[in-house]
Amino acid sequence: MSVDSSPGMSSATADDIRRAALRLFATGGYEATTMREIAAAVGIRAASLYNHFGSKEDILWDLTSTALEDLNSESEASMATLSPDATPTEKLLTFVRAHIAYHAKNGEQATLVNMQMGGLSKSHHRKSVALRDRYESRLRSIMQEGVAAGVFHVPDERVASFAILQMGIAVSGWYRPEGNLSVPQLCDVYEILANRMVAA
Amino acid sequence: MSVDSSPGMSSATADDIRRAALRLFATGGYEATTMREIAAAVGIRAASLYNHFGSKEDILWDLTSTALEDLNSESEASMATLSPDATPTEKLLTFVRAHIAYHAKNGEQATLVNMQMGGLSKSHHRKSVALRDRYESRLRSIMQEGVAAGVFHVPDERVASFAILQMGIAVSGWYRPEGNLSVPQLCDVYEILANRMVAA
């Protein structure tokens, strides 16, 4: 028995399972998806899934934790490109650009995180919420910094943060790369909208 | 056998079932909620639910269609208060105010519509999507009118519409009436944010 389960090393079959489960969970929901459906999408039998993952919830947790860690690390990597004396506006726009880019390029992962976290065990759910909070608090800090510096003027900094986050998260629900907007163009649009929201 | 099922006339027990199912579906998800759980929340046995609704999906459809019709009718009622020569800005702010008020006051209904429509039958799902599209297209029209009149300046009117819709929908996920923001205050905040998004 091997049961990779860890998002690090993994066989080709485990990756096939991840891909199939991600698509099925995101489109049909975690509870509504059966192990037999996942197996059929991969081309094996349901019992063989247990050679790669310990349980159905293990697959969900694998996908969820990977998605949240990717989101955090891509966001942190973007922010790290800024000079230490960047203005709050520069920080905000950089955050928004990474936020939009992730949600445009990883629609299924984002959908999973935003709609299917209820399928996780209590312990995994707690860890996921912590990762999500860590991500969201980064925007809250930027917002507070801008307000304190007098360059952002928002009626309520908590509400404004949620609004910016959520309009980006929604991108994962409708954006299609084959449409008439490229990802950089989409990021441009949201940079403008976010910038207007905080400017007096 | 009576099986009211229609959102019009209904017994007190049917309303109890609606309330319990709404809460359970919204918090735990449709697929993850069992008929026995709903029944227990009402204080009856699972089989007795079938005196009031034909199936589990019937309950979901009852709640979903009611929610979408309420959303549409409240929005239309708000727009009807405007004079015929109202400006695009007045129309936008009126739409946003009703949008936010509904999502603040009806968090569970909104959550249901936004996350659990996948549990509906194909036919009911089609009707729900049509109702939702009717709602969303009203904002699109306002946006187009404002852009055509030269008073709105948005980088992409489709994206801007989605952004305004979604930042309001998200309110249903976090707003609590016992917090430090009243519904009118919350509407004020979002009026400002939406107004800024379309103003050059």
Added chain:
DNA sequence: TCTACTAACTAACGATAGTTAGTATAGGAT
């Protein structure tokens, strides 16, 4: 060549889901 391991298979288990059948009871209308 023998061995150990991976990963697939078939078959089946126990639990639980939505649902139905049949029955009992209370209250209003005739």
Added chain:
DNA sequence: ATCCTATACTAACTATCGTTAGTTAGTAGA
């Protein structure tokens, strides 16, 4: 007083779920 309807109950059915057991074919290393 008696029917009738509404609504509750108990009991059970059937389907399907996630999961386990036991087995087998292929493969890399000693």
